[in-house]
Amino acid sequence: MIDIEQQLREAALDLPADAPPVAERADEEGLLDVAYSSVDSPLGPLVVAATPQGLVRVSYSEFRGEDEVLEELARRVSPRVLEAPARLDGVRRELDEYFEGRRHDFDIPIDWSYLAGFTREVLRATAAIPFGDVSTYAGVAEAAGSPRAVRAAGNALGANPMPVVVPCHRVLRTGGKLGGYTGGLERKEFLLRLEGMLL
Amino acid sequence: MSVNLPPFQALLDAHRTDVYRFLVATAGPSEADDAFQETWIAALRAYPGLRRADNLRAWLFKIAQNKSIDAHRARGRRAVPVAAVPEGASPPASAEGEDPELWARVRELPAKQRTAVFCRTVLGMPYGELALLLESSEDAARRNVHEGLKRLREELTND
Numbered sequence: 001m002i003d004i005e006q007q008l009r010e011a012a013l014d015l016p017a018d019a020p021p022v023a024e025r026a027d028e029e030g031l032l033d034v035a036y037s038s039v040d041s042p043l044g045p046l047v048v049a050a051t052p053q054g055l056v057r058v059s060y061s062e063f064r065g066e067d068e069v070l071e072e073l074a075r076r077v078s079p080r081v082l083e084a085p086a087r088l089d090g091v092r093r094e095l096d097e098y099f100e101g102r103r104h105d106f107d108i109p110i111d112w113s114y115l116a117g118f119t120r121e122v123l124r125a126t127a128a129i130p131f132g133d134v135s136t137y138a139g140v141a142e143a144a145g146s147p148r149a150v151r152a153a154g155n156a157l158g159a160n161p162m163p164v165v166v167p168c169h170r171v172l173r174t175g176g177k178l179g180g181y182t183g184g185l186e187r188k189e190f191l192l193r194l195e196g197m198l199l
Numbered sequence: 200m201s202v203n204l205p206p207f208q209a210l211l212d213a214h215r216t217d218v219y220r221f222l223v224a225t226a227g228p229s230e231a232d233d234a235f236q237e238t239w240i241a242a243l244r245a246y247p248g249l250r251r252a253d254n255l256r257a258w259l260f261k262i263a264q265n266k267s268i269d270a271h272r273a274r275g276r277r278a279v280p281v282a283a284v285p286e287g288a289s290p291p292a293s294a295e296g297e298d299p300e301l302w303a304r305v306r307e308l309p310a311k312q313r314t315a316v317f318c319r320t321v322l323g324m325p326y327g328e329l330a331l332l333l334e335s336s337e338d339a340a341r342r343n344v345h346e347g348l349k350r351l352r353e354e355l356t357n358d
Contacts, residue, residue, distance in 0.1 A: 004352045005320045007301065012220060012321040014296025019219035020232045022211060022239045031243045036208075070206040079247055081206035 023084040033078035035087035036070065042099050043187050046164075048091050049073055049081075054109030055091060058162045060183040077114055095164065101194065104131035106165050115161070121145060122156035129170045131195055136174045158182055164191065202252045207243060210255060217322055218263050222270075224302045224321075225313045228295050230270035238263045256324075257331040264314045264332070271310070304354055305347075311335075312347030319344045 026032045034056065036049035047069050049057040056077055059069045074081050085092075090108050097103035110127070112120060125143035129135050135143070141153035160168040163183060169191040173179040181188035192198040218238060222231040241262050249258070295302050305313055311333055318324040318332065329340040 002352055002355050004348050004355065007298075007355075008305075008316070008320045008351075011296060011298035011301050012224070012317075014298065015220040015223050015302075016228075016296070017216045017219065019215050019235055022215075022236065022243075025236050025240060026243055029240055029244075031240065034206075067209075070208065071203075074204060074206040079204035079207055080243055082208050082211070082243075 023082045024086070026080075026082055027084060027087065031080055032082055032084060032087065033080035034073050035082060035084035036073070037083060037085040037088040037092070038066075039088070039092050039095055041095060041164075043164075043183070043190060046095070048088050048095075050088060050091065051077060051111045053113065054111035055162055055165060056111050056114055058164055060163070060187065063183045091165075098164070099194070108165070110162065110165070118144060118146065118149065118152055119156040119159060122153045123160055123162075123166050123168075126157065126160070126168050126171060127166045129167060131167075132197070134170045134172050134192075134197055136172055137179065138174055140171055154179070167191075170195075170197075202250060204246065204249060204252050205255075207246055210242075210259065211239065214256060214259055218259065220321070221260065221263055221314075221317055222267055223295060224305055224317055225264075226267040226270040227274070227302075227306060230267075230274060234263070234266040234270045237266045237269070241266070254328065254331055257328045260314070260318060260332050261334075264310065267313070268310050271306075301351075301355075304351055308347050308350060311343045312350075315340060315343035316347035316351070320348070 023032060023035070027035070032052075034049050034051055036047060036057070038061070039046045039048050043060060045061040047057065047059045047061055047066050048055070049069075057069065057073060070081055094103060094106050094108055098106070112124070115123060121144035122140050125140045126135075128143070137150050137154050137157070138147065140157070141147055141150045144153065146152070157168040157171055158180065160166055160182065163169070169181060169188045171179065178185060178188055189198060219231065219235050222234045222238070226234045238259075242259055305316060308316065314333065315329060318329055319326075324332075326337045326340050329344070330337045333340050333343065335343070
């Protein structure tokens with residue numbers, strides 16, 4: 001008696017596994033709502049993600065697992081999340097140039113539409129702090145239109161979904177103390193040193 | 200109402216190889232690549248509208264089955280008799296692995312039996328999930344597996 005089930009199972013192991021890619025076609029069809037990729041940096045690997053409108057996420061992979069970041073994007077932006085390194089070539093190139101000291105300002109578009117209210121105002125004010133300069137929590141609160149909301153400004157910065165590109169590392173405590181940093185204080189120090197603001 | 204759908208990439212990572220093998224087995228190696236892309240594009244298109252996040256595999260294979268059936272029809276329409284393989288010629292390095300003959304026989308089964316046999320035997324899919332995929336009762340799913348296997352067994356025994 002032939003064990004047909006066993007025969008099928010064994011034959012299936014020989015079937016090809018090299019399936020064609022999906023992301024490129026998804027992009028052509030306008031279905032790639034969130035493209036993401038891993039990018040190497042001196043601060044460890046980053047996950048970067050963009051919508052067709054612009055950057056929505058930069059995350060330190062050693063600080064927060066990639067799965068968690070992707071789940072958050074699926075919830076917050078769209079579940080159509082696919083790995084598509086080619087869609088992030090521009091982001092990768094600008095980050096490389098920045099970390100090599102050859103770039104001071106990011107030109108890549110940012111998609112602000114998934115940020116709302118005061119958080120968005122604070123992060124936009126932060127994005128306006130130039131390379132080689134710093135501000136304070138009180139300073140960005142004021143720039144965001146609510147000078148007394150210093151603590152809320154701190155919370156908004158702590159929830160910055162695009163560190164490095166939206167330079168929340170340039171926001172310090174009044175009096176010059178570093179304050180906090182999502183991703184760890186040593187990363188904030190590294191970035192400020194890179195920008196010549198810390199010896 | 201909102202469901203927490205996993206990022207689509209997680210679905211792709213979990214099922215890409217199984218879906219591809221399913222399509223090679225049931226639609227044929229020359230149709231598999233197109234059917235595979237069609238499957239995932241259709242899934243991606245419908246994905247944000249899903250109301251439930253359980254049974255995603257059954258949902259996905261239902262789409263794959265439809266694309267496999269489409270590929271069958273398309274091939275049927277342009278069916279051309281294939282020239283006999285010259286005596287002694289070794290078959291081309293097969294895109295179907297070691298046993299193209301077996302998969303050719305699977306492709307001769309009715310659509311539901313093809314799906315049932317592959318999903319049950321190769322993927323070990325529970326009958327409840329298979330019933331969802333086939334949009335049938337569990338009993339009917341069981342029968343499709345049974346009938347398909349029986350026919351394959353008979354054909355191979357008669358050879």
